[in-house]
Amino acid sequence: MTVAIDDGLWSAIGDPTRRRMLDLLLADGAGTATTLSDRLPVTRQAVSKHLVVLDRVGLVHVTPAGRERRYRVDEAQLARAAAQLADVGATWDARLLRIKRIAEAIQRAQD
Amino acid sequence: MEIGIIEREIHVDASPEIAYEVISSPEHIREWWNGAETDLSPTPGATAELAWGRGTAEPHIEQLTVVDAKPPRVFSFRWVYEGADVATPTNSLLVTFELIPSGAGTTVRLTESGWREKGWEAAVLEAAYTDHVNGWDIFMPSLGAYVTRLVSTP
Numbered sequence: 001m002t003v004a005i006d007d008g009l010w011s012a013i014g015d016p017t018r019r020r021m022l023d024l025l026l027a028d029g030a031g032t033a034t035t036l037s038d039r040l041p042v043t044r045q046a047v048s049k050h051l052v053v054l055d056r057v058g059l060v061h062v063t064p065a066g067r068e069r070r071y072r073v074d075e076a077q078l079a080r081a082a083a084q085l086a087d088v089g090a091t092w093d094a095r096l097l098r099i100k101r102i103a104e105a106i107q108r109a110q111d
Numbered sequence: 112m113e114i115g116i117i118e119r120e121i122h123v124d125a126s127p128e129i130a131y132e133v134i135s136s137p138e139h140i141r142e143w144w145n146g147a148e149t150d151l152s153p154t155p156g157a158t159a160e161l162a163w164g165r166g167t168a169e170p171h172i173e174q175l176t177v178v179d180a181k182p183p184r185v186f187s188f189r190w191v192y193e194g195a196d197v198a199t200p201t202n203s204l205l206v207t208f209e210l211i212p213s214g215a216g217t218t219v220r221l222t223e224s225g226w227r228e229k230g231w232e233a234a235v236l237e238a239a240y241t242d243h244v245n246g247w248d249i250f251m252p253s254l255g256a257y258v259t260r261l262v263s264t265p
Contacts, residue, residue, distance in 0.1 A: 092117060092119055092221060092223065093119060095143050095144060096119055096121045096219065096221060097121070098142065098143035099121075099123070099130070099133050099134055099139075099143050099219065100121055100122075100123045100219070102133045102139055102142055102143060103123050103125035103129050103130045103132075103133045103217075104123060104124045104125050106125060106129050106132075106133070107124060107125035107126065107129050110129075
């Protein structure tokens, strides 16, 4: 009917650093705050905070790994995020087709 | 291809005047927008409600503010600014219908933007990734593929 927006998911994914982190986790399969901060221009502490946000909305899963915590992307949740926008596009397609049909019926009636 | 914007184009075998009327008048909006009741007046700055299921246990109401109304060329509005009193470029989505005369008919160009400002830009980026997983095609969906869906949607 209308846009179903999961605000938490979107604000989590809306941050460029968090997106870069997701990219790295996807490319590497998994990572820790240390391995991620080695490859990003932000501190390990900042990376940890971002990981908490991603974890809260279910975009990453955590497993203990020695003294660190190991993170992995939840691909189903990421797909869900992408599917929400695809749905919005499909919804507009349906509305535009209805606009087309109504306008053409009116035009035919006038001709 | 701009990231974070939905763009669609459809040819309509009707004049721009008729297409504009269908897009902007409450009686037609109810027909093409899943029964939405609205008190919309197509005047820049006018606010209106879009209401579905009014009087039922679960009504759904969205606010809308008309941005531009130049018949029969442009009609645009902002919506989805939950919780805010006033729609602004950073808290809402901007829907624009452009009507371009084309042969005996009209090309209707729709854009819905504001995803980037609302933090949705990533959806498109991530969709490219998901494309490989699920076969999504966000930007070039075949309209025909949605006809079934259109028919089955009230």
